[in-house]
Amino acid sequence: MTDETPPEENVDVDEKREALLISFSEILGEDLVESHLRANEDLWLRIRSESWQDSTRAVQSAGFEYFGFLSAIDWEIAPEGRYEDTEFDGGLDEEDDEPVEIDSSTGYAGGESRFQILAQFYSLSQQVGVILKTDVGEDMTIDTIRDIFPGADWHERETYEMFGISFRGHPTLQPLYLPTEFEGHPLRKDFPLLARQVKPWPGVVDIEEIPEHLEAQLEAEVMAAFEANGGAS
Amino acid sequence: MTATSDREQMAYISSQAADARVNVELDTGDMTLNIGPQHPATHGTLRIACQLDGEQVIRAEPMMGYMHRGYEKLCEVRTYPQCTTLINRIDWLGSFANEVPFILAAERLMEVEAPPRAQWIRTILFELSRVANLALFLGDMGVQIGALTPVFFAFRDRERVLNQIEEVTGGRFHPNFDRIGGLKDDIPKGWIEETRSVMVKMRTFCDEMEDLLVGNEIFQARCRGVGVIPPEVALGYGLSGANLRASGVDWDLRRDANPGLAWDQIEWRVWTHPDGDSFARYWVRLQETREATHMVDQLLDGIPSGPIMAKVPRIIKVPAGEAYVSTENPLGEMGYYVVSKGDLGPFRVKIRTPSFNNISIVPWVMKGVYVPDVITILGSLYFILGDIDR
């Protein structure tokens, strides 16, 4: 990525992560469904849901003792388009009234379900991090890793209240942020953001367009001022 | 008592304890005390329900959410530049530092790199916000312990740093200055000299704090041995920042994870302390503040010239992918996991905030301490409510 770094360093870090990937394949065996490696950046591993607890324990024994975070991703595309009023809508389907496009396979290390658990751990000795993902089945339950990483306690509570994923074996799965009377799971894509429904996203519409005949003149003025200040000081 | 009935009882206690009534119908001998949500010691609206036996805490449970603003959901419906206006309100004392990991994650996905000048100035602003944030901590810890005067000095000297940040970015607390590909503007003339003199004053301030608080026998008696966190527990809970380094773990993301700013081009050191108690946490932050002022001096000496912004399209569309970038923010490790599906805004942003993990250790560390120690430990763990609640 950096053009100042000599290529050997690139290859070095690559080697570190690739060696890590190989050792993980040996340790986890069949539990490792898929993986993704981005050089110099991160290593993604997708774990089989049934062995989530054992795999996490194995990862911890491999030296990854630092608990980063645990959360979830909902791969459903939100039914209300975000950029209804903009002309730059480039990534989503035009037919926004056809909801529920779930495609978790576009995520790194693939996926087969709508919800995926996401966890990140660091290894201080090897100075590298690993991101674990696992699918959550229709029953919306998965094992807790609270006994392995005590910090996961609160993260799992938050994931439960935000997504509705319950954690088997967690003793106090109570809401963390939301008041007790709150219904629903906010971070799911089908949970409507009321502000967006009441008022469609203003986006570009809020700003008055610069009239075309003035736009060129304005740009020329800005460039002139920029040059007059001697460019970047 | 089974775990569930404990839970129910705790919920009952918590709902009752909002009134100022002594709960005589529950366990005899135990008293439930609510620290917060309005309390001078919690930096914001945090509520800790403590079950006390006399003055000893049997169980302490933090309850938060009074300030939950739903940033992760809000970011999903905003474009990337619009997200930065939101996220620099997460840790409102460490102004500029909040935006950096998010921008770096977006840049990583776009495979764009900011020019060296922008990277250096980003690092300078990052370290300045660290100085401002920790300066407040140094004074505030005194107030928690009872020394009323140092915090005024902290506020007075912190203003100088905030003035410097304001001169560059236009905002003291919420700069909204980082852009994908670089920075919004360049630094004004004369700023480098002013910042150098401000750093000298901040070093004097650190010496003052050392005289007033660190050497004070009462401060040491209140802090030494209080709230000891062994390193394995710290790792398991995901403690970060000075809390982790005060337990003896030598881990600093600026040196070890290398997100790409200018830290590897200057000389600096990581401070650790073996004790893991409240005094260690204060001491480590004091040294870090001094170290940050030295880093700013070195950075100011070597700013490269060049453009301040890389060539990025006017309408930013980040290609599909996922990226996780975390940096060593003043409070600890702040990270953003950005999932992009190739359009104008992120698909999912998971914000990993340091205070969330730092405070999750409270139930573990508060067993058996006295009520005054609760305040000491909370003060030394140093959290910001916006960071916990997002």
Add this chain to the structure above:
Amino acid sequence: MTTLLALPYWQETGIKLGLALVIIPTTSLILVYLFLFKMMAFMQSRLGPNDTGPYGTLQLIAEAIKFLQKEDIHPAQADRRVFRMAPVVVLGSTFLLYVILPAGPDAVVENLDTGIFYAMAVSSLSVLGILMAGWSSANKYALLGGLRAAGQLIAYELPLILAVMGVVIQAETLNLQGIVVAQATGEIFGFGGIGNPFIFTQFLAFLIFMIAAQAELTQTPFDMPVAETELVGGFHIEYTGFRFLLFFMAEFGTAFAFAALASVMFLGGWWIPGFDVDDNILNVLGPGVMLGKILLISFFIFWVRFTYPRLREDQLQKFAWKVLIPLSLANIVLTGIFKVVF
């Protein structure tokens, strides 16, 4: 005064009482303004009140008016009678303290022979008032504050009294005027110019007295009962308006009284070198001299208050029982030995 005006006993007492009642709020006013408002502000590099009156001198009067016009409320669960009595008890002990403070050879409300003993006894009444306030407030924070206060104040009574014993042994009298006279007529190694202020010979007792007084006044570093960042006000958390003003006045009035006691016992009271002990002029100059010495001692009390953090309750108790009491006992033994030998 009895030599100037031959007034009947009741009229004289009436005048003295009236003066005392006026002086007590005034003294707390002076202390609050000078030290709490201005000195604290300057120490913290800010200005303090400077709007109301010249240099902010009328600030406390403005605050008193503000307190007086507030609504008289109390918590629903509070024990009403005890809740109302508590500040009166605390303030009452302050008023009783002022009875024996001498401002001149004859300028004292009542020159009791058991001066110091009476002062110590009466100042302990405030513990009762604080406990009453803490318990009757029906608030857990107040209860914690009241219990802490009870433990602390009773623990620090002992060093206070034992420190005073040293002075009493040296002066051979409990009478406050007698103590002043003993210092005025004493000599240091044969030099009688400045008398013999007991601060030189009883320096240890002076230190212990100041520390114990700081604790008796619940000032930092001993302000566990009122720990603001923990208990948000401790025992007086539920008091507003006039009742809070009573607590406030009691705190600073007692500070003034303790500083007066310290200046009488250790600094020589209303006597200054160059005058005879019986001079009538000292009845006029005496108050001024006393005020000066009291301000000097109060300065130290408040200086320590604004600088140090607070000790935890158990550390506080350890300090009293394991350090201060043995030291003060040693001081008594030494004083006794020196008294007999020299």
